[in-house]
Amino acid sequence: MALDSKVPKGPIKDKWTTYKDKIDLVNPANKRNIDIIVVGTGLAGGSAAATLAELGYNVKAFAYQDSPRRAHSIAAQGGINASKNYMGDGDSNYRLFYDTVKGGDYRSREANVYRLAEVSGNIIDQCVAQGVPFARDYGGLLDNRSFGGVLVSRTFYAKGQTGQQLLLGAYSAMNRQIARGKIEMFNRHEMLDVVKVDGKARGIITRNLITGEIERHSAHAVVIATGGYGNVYFLSTNAMGSNATAAWKIHKKGAYFANPCFTQIHPTCIPRSGDYQSKLTLMSESLRNDGRIWVPAKLEDAKAIQQGKLKPTEIAEADRDYYLERRYPAFGNLVPRDVASRAAKERCDAGYGVNATGEAVYLDFASAFVRYGTEQAKIHNISNPSKEKIIELGQAIIEEKYGNLFQMYEKIIAENPYETPMMIYPATHYTMGGVWVDYNLMTTVDGLYCIGEANFSDHGANRLGASALMQGLADGYFVLPYTIGDYLSDDIRTGKIPTDTKEFDEVEKEVKDRIDFFMNNKGTKSVDYFHKRLGKVMWDKVGMARNEKDLKEAMVEIKIIREEFWKDVKVPGDANEMNLELEKAGRVADFLELGELFAKDALDRNESCGGHFREESVELDGEQKGEAKRNDKDYAYVSAWEYKGEPADAVLHKEELEFKDIELKQRSYK
Numbered sequence: 001m002a003l004d005s006k007v008p009k010g011p012i013k014d015k016w017t018t019y020k021d022k023i024d025l026v027n028p029a030n031k032r033n034i035d036i037i038v039v040g041t042g043l044a045g046g047s048a049a050a051t052l053a054e055l056g057y058n059v060k061a062f063a064y065q066d067s068p069r070r071a072h073s074i075a076a077q078g079g080i081n082a083s084k085n086y087m088g089d090g091d092s093n094y095r096l097f098y099d100t101v102k103g104g105d106y107r108s109r110e111a112n113v114y115r116l117a118e119v120s121g122n123i124i125d126q127c128v129a130q131g132v133p134f135a136r137d138y139g140g141l142l143d144n145r146s147f148g149g150v151l152v153s154r155t156f157y158a159k160g161q162t163g164q165q166l167l168l169g170a171y172s173a174m175n176r177q178i179a180r181g182k183i184e185m186f187n188r189h190e191m192l193d194v195v196k197v198d199g200k201a202r203g204i205i206t207r208n209l210i211t212g213e214i215e216r217h218s219a220h221a222v223v224i225a226t227g228g229y230g231n232v233y234f235l236s237t238n239a240m241g242s243n244a245t246a247a248w249k250i251h252k253k254g255a256y257f258a259n260p261c262f263t264q265i266h267p268t269c270i271p272r273s274g275d276y277q278s279k280l281t282l283m284s285e286s287l288r289n290d291g292r293i294w295v296p297a298k299l300e301d302a303k304a305i306q307q308g309k310l311k312p313t314e315i316a317e318a319d320r321d322y323y324l325e326r327r328y329p330a331f332g333n334l335v336p337r338d339v340a341s342r343a344a345k346e347r348c349d350a351g352y353g354v355n356a357t358g359e360a361v362y363l364d365f366a367s368a369f370v371r372y373g374t375e376q377a378k379i380h381n382i383s384n385p386s387k388e389k390i391i392e393l394g395q396a397i398i399e400e401k402y403g404n405l406f407q408m409y410e411k412i413i414a415e416n417p418y419e420t421p422m423m424i425y426p427a428t429h430y431t432m433g434g435v436w437v438d439y440n441l442m443t444t445v446d447g448l449y450c451i452g453e454a455n456f457s458d459h460g461a462n463r464l465g466a467s468a469l470m471q472g473l474a475d476g477y478f479v480l481p482y483t484i485g486d487y488l489s490d491d492i493r494t495g496k497i498p499t500d501t502k503e504f505d506e507v508e509k510e511v512k513d514r515i516d517f518f519m520n521n522k523g524t525k526s527v528d529y530f531h532k533r534l535g536k537v538m539w540d541k542v543g544m545a546r547n548e549k550d551l552k553e554a555m556v557e558i559k560i561i562r563e564e565f566w567k568d569v570k571v572p573g574d575a576n577e578m579n580l581e582l583e584k585a586g587r588v589a590d591f592l593e594l595g596e597l598f599a600k601d602a603l604d605r606n607e608s609c610g611g612h613f614r615e616e617s618v619e620l621d622g623e624q625k626g627e628a629k630r631n632d633k634d635y636a637y638v639s640a641w642e643y644k645g646e647p648a649d650a651v652l653h654k655e656e657l658e659f660k661d662i663e664l665k666q667r668s669y670k
């Protein structure tokens with residue numbers, strides 16, 4: 001099937017407006033006869049469900065947690081971008097568009113990204129109207145801070161809990177509709193497959209996670225908003241339950257999967273402590289506004305630190321290597337995530353790491369304490385303040401801005417980050433790849449939509465900080481509610497979709513057979529045993545740096561793990577009760593297929609772009625020596641994979657990317 005991105009014609013600035021002016025609408029009386037399934041009620045799904053119900057559609061919403069409030073979106077710390085230019089520092093829709101396309105290393109679709117920038121301001125207005133308590137300045141106006149890869153301050157935030165506050169907003173909007181009966185909420189339900197009728201998505205099969213009951217649900221359209229697949233690495237900053245099952249199942253039913261290898265390894269996470277860890281913790285990127293990243297300049301100091309013989313505070317300023325400021329003077333500590341992560345790996349690989357494993361760098365706030373403290377002393381008319389007083393005043397400001405993050409760090413590491421620099425190291429965090437969607441956010445299956453982190457859309461090969469929340473809420477509040485209407489306008493006479501049909505019978509049987517298989521397999525190894533093995537292959541061979549040999553080996557090794565999994569996995573308990581091992585088994589089975597496609601995609605893309613770094617594609621000379629080398633001539637496309645059975649047999653379809661409004665340039669942050 002040829003890929004059609006359905007981008008409207010005309011100048012980029014007018015595309016979305018013209019499109020909205022021309023699409024077919026569904027009148028309010030007809031909306032009452034149309035059902036929409038929304039799977040996932042994080043920020044993307046929650047905002048979509050609330051808005052679609054507000055418009056008058058009947059929405060059935062599904063989540064595997066016990067409440068939409070517990071979606072992984074709640075973890076988002078740092079903030080949400082919007083081009084409001086409240087800081088008066090020259091921001092505009094064009095600049096947000098430009099930064100996002102550049103930040104994504106020119107591997108995203110221009111028209112979608114422009115639309116994202118265009119609606120970004122509406123998101124803030126919507127959330128403020130809902131009562132989201134964004135940080136405000138002294139005068140009561142909304143405050144902004146800066147995130148990596150940009151030269152303006154456009155990030156709106158609610159302390160270090162932005163995702164939680166935004167989710168409470170979306171959840172309140174949903175609750176209004178639940179109370180009106182316009183949203184039927186199915187908590188603790190996991191979608192295990194999609195049902196197609198005459199080529200159109202018309203329903204899903206779910207498992208009630210408390211009773212184990214397998215259920216059929218029908219609708220005129222299905223929206224997948226189930227988040228990203230970072231947990232394919234086993235260890236990541238994602239919630240433990242985050243999974244790829246819904247996305248993978250629709251892939252197997254005809255939805256192409258795009259750019260699976262585009263993953264974000266976030267530079268500022270708490271380093272791994274050992275082999276028995278099951279989760280990694282993010283330290284928000286916002287900390288790079290005030291923290292400076294460094295390692296010892298001398299190898300002997302690094303060794304002494306690794307052996308516990310030297311403390312960071314004992315290393316003189318001249319003996320520290322602020323390597324981001326040294327290598328990238330224009331952006332310094334605020335280079336984009338992929339650049340910062342690789343730079344940390346480079347220093348640690350060279351032996352300069354600062355913990356026992358040698359896999360950590362410092363994030364140091366000492367100079368921010370002094371900078372803020374000096375300013376505060378002036379504001380409060382304290383003449384000749386002592387050094388201690390200045391630091392005390394400065395620390396109070398940092399506490400105000402990031403207090404909960406400092407507290408979290410201290411609880412996990414048992415060191416006070418006000419007294420000694422934080423230790424950080426890159427970890428898997430976000431997946432830019434995902435289900436391929438056109439301009440309407442529709443997948444390659446009619447009536448099947450995908451929004452939020454689950455789709456591939458706007459971030460190209462690298463997502464800029466604070467842009468995921470923006471995209472999820474743009475999709476849910478401002479894009480999908482229009483585009484889906486255009487499709488549903490053909491369905492006003494269809495009537496209810498029955499579930500007692502052969503299409504539902506067949507898919508339900510597939511789901512039940514798989515559950516029966518797990519319950520009866522009587523293997524000897526736990527689900528986690530296989531997930532950890534998969535994660536290790538992914539991290540070692542498909543991680544921050546990739547090469548042909550490793551990727552080929554990874555594909556073979558993942559296939560072997562997958563075969564062993566099906567022979568030897570053990571799922572205890574019963575299928576007709578709450579059974580977390582059974583849930584995990586289904587999810588890991590899907591990761592074991594997705595992981596192989598991921599490696600295949602990384603192998604195909606023999607260029608370095610964004611978070612995808614191929615060791616074979618590096619600048620050899622000049623100012624950019626050693627930096628990633630993109631290849632626009634051969635790889636300026638979106639890889640959209642069609643399922644053909646084994647992941648190794650997936651067929652590549654290319655969506656060629658056209659850049660009419662942005663000149664393709666080497667991404668330099670120097």
Ligand SMILES: Cc1cc2nc3c(=O)[nH]c(=O)nc-3n(C[C@H](O)[C@H](O)[C@H](O)COP(=O)(O)OP(=O)(O)OC[C@H]3O[C@@H](n4cnc5c(N)ncnc54)[C@H](O)[C@@H]3O)c2cc1C
Nearest residue numbers: 040041042044064073076078079191227452453466468469
């Ligand atoms: C620690 C951390 C901090 C972050 N901070 C920021 C930040 O400051 N700014 C920013 O822009 N981005 C941030 N991000 C990224 C951002 O939080 C996510 O990309 C975003 O929240 C994803 O939202 P979503 O709605 O697409 O998915 P999610 O929030 O992951 O929601 C997924 C939903 O799908 C449901 N679900 C999944 N599978 C199924 C299934 N099979 N059946 C039924 N339901 C299912 C879940 O129950 C849930 O309701 C951060 C990410 C992490 C990990």
